[in-house]
Amino acid sequence: MNTPASASTIPDLVADVTRARLQAQPLPWPSTVPADVPMAYATALAVRGARSAGGERPVGYKVGFTNRTIWPRYEVYGPIWGTVWNSTLTQIDASAPNEGVLALKGLCEPRIEPEVVFGLREAPPPGCSLAQLVAAVDWVAHGYEIVHTHFPAWKFTAAQAVADGGLHGLLLVGHRVRLDAGAAPEAVMASLAGLRIKLYGDGVLKDQGTGANVLDGPVQALLHFVNELRATPGAPALQAGDVITTGTLTDAWPVAAGQTWHTEIEASGPLGGGLKGLKVRFE
Template sequence: MNPQTLLQHYDSAAPWPAEHGIAPDLAAAYQSALAVRALRSARGEQPRGYKVGFTNRTIWPRYGIHAPIWGTVWDSTLQFCEGEGQVDLAGTVHPRIEPEIAFGLAATPPAGATLEQLFASIDWLAPSFEVVQSHSAWKFASAAEPVADGGLHARLLVGRRTPVRQLADSGAALDARLAAARLQLFEGERLVDEGLGAHVLDGPLHALLHFVLELQACPGAPVLAAGDVVTTGTWTDAWPIAPGQRWSTRITAPFDTLSLALR
């Protein structure tokens, strides 16, 4: 499928055909995703950051994807809240929910950034929920398919933001704190899943660093900028969702709980 056809499937919430024509060429898939990004920008949508997916190594065998991917987050898909939010699932395809940690950037990380240089570029952290979707019903022949499918991004709800210096005074300290953190995921009062920060490429800060270096190496990719929001991947499996449900997370202090009502 060409970029215009990919965008039409996104807009119409139409599943991809069985013979969709997405070749298993990851570099070409990123170029296709960047072309869709240009089409969306041309019609007035504004990029607000990025999502990083498949950072949780514990779920790689379930999806047949064994390396992280990334995609764009938009002004039309991003919401902020102070602990409780609502997300409309209209127009999504096979939606699922992922509890994550999102970062806000204060500055562009330098080329080939180290963990400490990346830490110096961060403004804030926050618990988040990403609603992901799949136009191929969560069946992937290669990583190129979810990349071409917008990185599987549908919505991003970001909770209360905490300035990074309130959490740690160095990259090493923040990395250790996030890697050791624990998360519980609830649907209503039912405990659905649990996860560790270390599941996410050894910690969300490492996931962010991996993404920064991958973005810098991708031909034609935009430069990460101050104000960008980056969500770093799920701490649990991605769980199917439906309107009328309420989901929440409890994370090791100092992060707040985050609740999400679906409609």
């Protein structure tokens, strides 16, 4: 079992992460820093505390590397999680077109990830089943996470990715589909697992994916995260209103200012009529 880093090492790592984020510069770490994933989460939680003390507000979480098809490409072979902030979250109002504008300034080597996003009605009970988890969900949406890294050419260890904010940059959440309190869990799970998506960059088809790519379905990915969060020493408790994005359904694709990306979605079941394609323009 890995041992968390001693507290004396954390301030230096937090200073490095903060400097890299604010100056959009590479992190100066060799492959051995941080040495393991527990050390990385201790660092990430310390960064979370520092950012909160500075006035930013955590609003939820991103779950990364749930898509098994991309593990060999990045040499990260298991899911990780990080914090989403009020400063990094954009939500599209239901009365507006399902499209948004995001500024990429300050991000390093940004990439786009089409994902399924959940909003919690309440905190799921400890040791919850998939059915109990669905009952705790208030809404589902299609969104884009814009990931980035302070390690050049996207070369990092799992521990480095965790400490580097879980690679989170921005999150755009499209129109929400409300789940009734009595929604049939099996139908919701099947609808999301069977979802099919096409990702276009400037009108050109770049990639295709399915909900089953993320740990067999977004609900399953959400449950994995809920359990991992609760198993992480010092991690915050889930609460009503938390926004959680569950990992990319395709590979992550480089993006740049001036580009427009959009998706097309095919889904059946209870979410088939609600989840729509999403457009984003980058500045």
